[in-house]
Amino acid sequence: MVSKADLDIALKAWEAARLRATAEHLTLGRLLRGHKALIASMRSGGKTFREAECEFAALSKSHVQALLSAWDDMDHSCRTYQEIAALLDDQQGH
Numbered sequence: 503m504v505s506k507a508d509l510d511i512a513l514k515a516w517e518a519a520r521l522r523a524t525a526e527h528l529t530l531g532r533l534l535r536g537h538k539a540l541i542a543s544m545r546s547g548g549k550t551f552r553e554a555e556c557e558f559a560a561l562s563k564s565h566v567q568a569l570l571s572a573w574d575d576m577d578h579s580c581r582t583y584q585e586i587a588a589l590l591d592d593q594q595g596h
């Protein structure tokens with residue numbers, strides 16, 4: 503048996519996952535927009551262009567992975583919400 507409270511909890515979990523995905527998306531966007539400045543900063547710190555690009559690529563990859571993970575969490579939370587909603591509808595005879 504599921505309750506409206508279970509549905510509310512699932513909705514809150516989805517909302518939290520959506521906020522995380524939004525934050526990860528914005529963070530990745532900021533990183534990509536700052537590419538030129540970050541490379542210049544690393545170069546002024548003594549790195550070669552190739553070293554700076556490799557470091558930026560690693561940083562970008564980590565942020566992309568975080569975004570993909572956040573999207574997966576959001577999808578999972580959505581499916582959980584839909585499953586609970588369907589169970590609740592069945593229980594209520596809809």
